Amino acid sequence: MSTAAPTTPTTPAAVPAAFQAGEATQDRISWVRLSSVYLPLDTPISDAKVLTGRQKPMTEIAFLFAEIGTEGGHEGIGFSYSKRAGGPGQFAHAREVAPNLIGEDPSDIAKIWTKLVWAGASVGRSGLSTQAIAAIDVALWDLKAKRAGLPLxxxxxxxxxxxxxxxxxxxxxxxxxxxxxxxxxxxxxxxxxxxxxxxxxxxxxxxxxxxxxxxxxxxxxxxxxxxxxxxxxxxxxxxxxxxxxxxxxxxxxxxxxxxxxxxxxxxxxxxxxxxxxxxxxxxxxxxxxxxxxxxxxxxxxxxxxxxxxxxxxxxxxxxxxxxxxxxxxxxxxxxxxxxxxxxxxxxxxxxxxxxxxxxxxxxxxxxxxxVSSRPGLGFTLSEQAHAWTRESVEFGSRA
CATH class of the missing domain: 3.20.20.120 (Enolase-like C-terminal domain)
Structure with a gap:
């Protein structure tokens, strides 16, 4: 397990006005954890892509989990995934752009999504780069719903x-x-x-x-x-x-x-x-x-x-x-x-x-x-998920 040094929250003077948290901000992101989790499949999976020779049977699924916490003590969780190749790439890209979250208002989800996309825009605004951002985006929506006390x-x-x-x-x-x-x-x-x-x-x-x-x-x-x-x-x-x-x-x-x-x-x-x-x-x-x-x-x-x-x-x-x-x-x-x-x-x-x-x-x-009555997406990570974690990294400090 690797741990990055805590990231100092971005100050308003260090970023363009469009990306600053304004006076209406009620809370700020203070902590992010990313985890690379590999789910093994009991039986190798084959569809037509395997029978026609385009792919090999699938034996595991790589998940990228994002956990986000705020100064006010609210937290959200989200995930993205890759079947076959791509899991390490998603984790690496998310690790590069995640420090941009620190200090942001977690309610400004669309603005944060745009900020993260442009942080890695040289490798594109679709595919692996946005799939890495997806885990973060889902976590922010989960956090927002939990904060409201509502299922998403x-x-x-x-x-x-x-x-x-x-x-x-x-x-x-x-x-x-x-x-x-x-x-x-x-x-x-x-x-x-x-x-x-x-x-x-x-x-x-x-x-x-x-x-x-x-x-x-x-x-x-x-x-x-x-x-x-x-x-x-x-x-x-x-x-x-x-x-x-x-x-x-x-x-x-x-x-x-x-x-x-x-x-x-x-x-x-x-x-x-x-x-x-x-x-x-x-x-x-x-x-x-x-x-x-x-x-x-x-x-x-x-x-x-x-x-x-x-x-x-x-x-x-x-x-x-x-x-x-x-x-x-x-x-x-x-x-x-x-x-x-x-x-x-x-x-x-x-x-x-x-x-x-x-x-x-x-x-x-x-x-x-x-749909359950549980707030947010309504799930928490199991001990088994933690056992299948191959790598994780944290930024900032947890409230």
Whole structure:
């Protein structure tokens, strides 16, 4: 574990007026801790990217946790993550820009986000650099909601107290179809509302056989989705998409390369089944390309990937303006709150993988995930998360 020397709070004279905390400031950030935590997966995970040779099976997930404290004794926690490469880079970038937080008003979240982005703008304003900032941004929103004594969804202005949820973790391509069926049953018995399975196998017939087996197993009334993880070209997506129509799917996810807005738009226009995509994009601007091309019926942003809650809210406003459905990717501990505050009935994705990291678990029943009464995001780090910590650094002093 490494510890940086305490950072002296920035004085107003040392920074431009636009970045100074004004007379209305009620509190100031005095302490920041960053932690690099690696979550091991019980079974190596394979989707279509593995079967087509683009990636190796996933064996762990790297998390960047940010904890922020103020002079008044308030604290917040947030996280970002990386699957496969990128975890050390996120931690390194966050460590470089985090000292800029000391002395700031924690309520000025949008201003702080901009300040941190420009602190590292030479390496870009999307991708790894903003994913590092995302952990800090989420922590600031958690702090703000805790300070108000409200769940984050209520601070944002909830449209509902629960969100439809579906399970993904039980339907990966490395899993034999018999086990996929057992996993689907277990998910539904737990109270989860829908089932998503992976497709994109090199043999399209295998995909269709697996989808048919799951549909017959869960029945016609249970929502079913599929996810191709960007593995089809346009002709294949068109052919397989048509073949999948008979299974009454809620959506076909990432049928094409994540940046192929025109191809996704053509599919969305030609198929009855909704097209969902967006999880691999790393900025609001990239998502805007999908929106302006009418490339998705259901948009799937990932708050940690696009820079945190602050940019997510900007994107949600754009999606709402176009009357798009919303189904945020992964990180249900964050996305439950954001989905609850979206005007149109959304979905949230259930993965049990992250549960060992936290002392609290989300309530799932009646096909929905429920917002708890706990303030902020409603979670604290477990002893197991601390045991999986490989590196941490602190700035400033804790109140």
């Amino acid at each position: 969804a209520k601070l944002l202005g909830a449209h509902r107290d629960s969100v439809r949820c579906y399970n993904t973790s039980g339907g990966f391509l490395h899993t034999p179809v018999e086990q996929v069926l057992e996993n689907a049953t277990a998910s539904l018995e737990r109270g989860i509302g829908g089932i998503k399975i992976k497709v994109g196998h090199p043999d399209n017939a295998v995909d269709l056989s697996r989808v048919q087996a799951v549909r017959e197993h869960i029945g016609d009334a249970v929502p079913l989705m599929v996810d191709a993880n960007q593995q089809w070209d346009r002709p294949t997506a068109q052919r397989v998409g048509r073949a999948l129509e008979r299974f009454n799917l809620v959506w076909i996810e990432e049928p094409l390369d994540a940046y192929d807005a025109q191809g996704h738009a053509a599919l969305a226009a030609s198929l009855d089944t909704s097209i969902a995509t967006g999880e691999m994009l790393t900025s609001v601007a990239e998502h805007w390309e999908l929106i302006r091309h009418s490339a998705a019926d259901i948009i799937q942003p990932d708050a940690p990937r696009i820079g945190g809650i602050t940019p997510f809210l900007k994107l949600a406003a754009l999606a709402d303006h176009q009357h798009l459905q919303l189904a945020p990717h992964f990180a249900m501990e964050i996305h439950l709150h954001l989905a609850a505050a979206y005007p149109h009935e959304p979905w949230v994705e259930h993965f049990e993988w992250l549960e060992p990291l936290f002392n609290e678990h989300l309530e799932i029943r009646d096909g929905r995930m429920w």
